[in-house]
Amino acid sequence: MIQKPKGTMDLYGVDASIYKYIESYTDNYMKLYNYEYIKTPTFEDTSLFYRGVGEGTDIVNKETYDFVDKGNRNMTLRPEFTAGVVRSYIENKLYTDNIKKFYYFGSAFRYERPQSGRFREFTQMGVEVFGVKNPYLDSEVISLAYNYLNGLGITDLKVKLNSLGDEITRKTYSEKVKEYLKVDYDNLCDTCKERLEKNPLRILDCKYDGEREYVKNAPKILDYLTEDSISYFEKVKEGLDILGVPYEEDSSLVRGLDYYSDTVFEIVSNLEELGKANTLCGGGRYDSLVKKLDGPDTPGLGFAIGIERIIAVLKELEVFIPKEELDIFVMDLCNDPLVYQVVDDLRGSGFSCEVDYSSKSMKGKWKLVDKYNPAYIVIIGEDEVKGAFVTLKDNTTKEETKVKISELLDYLDMNL
């Protein structure tokens, strides 16, 4: 039997309902903040991610799904959305003299070791904001993510915040960290041994080495920031205070991607059950990325939230997800084509409707009613067909009424 690829999942039943609920929650929520939806391709030129995400990063080094297409082009399934959205922003000249705000929702692909909360195809919801550099905007974007999670019923959250300063600061600091960690080389985990040359900062938030005393005592980036970056960071924090978002400064937070500058943040759930996969959201400012991808010098920032992790939290917390109710179940007792016309009319008038195609016993049919739990049951047998009426049963009061077929839609309009 053919099975699903390793690290992927089938969503059905409760999980699928929660997924769809989150998707529509997202669309409604983003309207409050006046964001536009953007949809970019699932695969892009491989070079976009090399330049956009960065060659030294974990994602590009070992997590991308690369393939050569039949036209001999190097393609990569998107491991994240930012690079693609920035490419689209530039290619379609979406710049304005004001702010431009996008949100997305879709699959991302990373060749990771599958484990709880870590998949090879997963879903991200996120935002990208272009054109404005203002610390209060950073605070707003962080609070947008925080309130988004709160609105879904996830409250026990921690916002971790750091500043990476400008590009020069990052470079100087990177060198310092590299020198410091070189001394400890033999104790580093295999992954971090590789990271030391290309991406030493990532060692600071390694899930293994980051926990060790020596690594924890590494030089702190806050000691290297310029005056401007420090005062920018202070304002971001002031903004968060005003917006009522609790946060914690975390000097080890560097994020996995190359393009970040100044503000970086993560939102972590305190639920123990999530283990190491407890980061629900990660993001930050990327002021040099648009230019790096050959666009105009435009500041930007954004974040991404992992939807499967949200689903896991909602299930763990037993958050109630409203279920779509079925309006009508049509019980066909005579197999007359009239039944299907009634069903079609009901749906055409906007009532959700299920009909029993099976030739089940009466007991079996009432079992289906229990399963679907409709507001009304429309029963059509031979008498009903002859007399052009239906027997309508209110599934709450259990009362039965006979209603002429010509009056059925009006009757339901008034009662449902």
Ligand code: ATP
């Ligand atoms: P981690 O440190 O856990 O690997 P990351 O820094 O690689 O996370 P981001 O690139 O910031 O993660 O992605 C944003 C969010 O997407 C994460 O906070 C997480 O919720 C989710 N995410 C990332 N990778 C995966 C994955 N392989 N499976 C499921 N969700 C993921």
Ligand code: MG
């Ligand atoms: Mg990762």
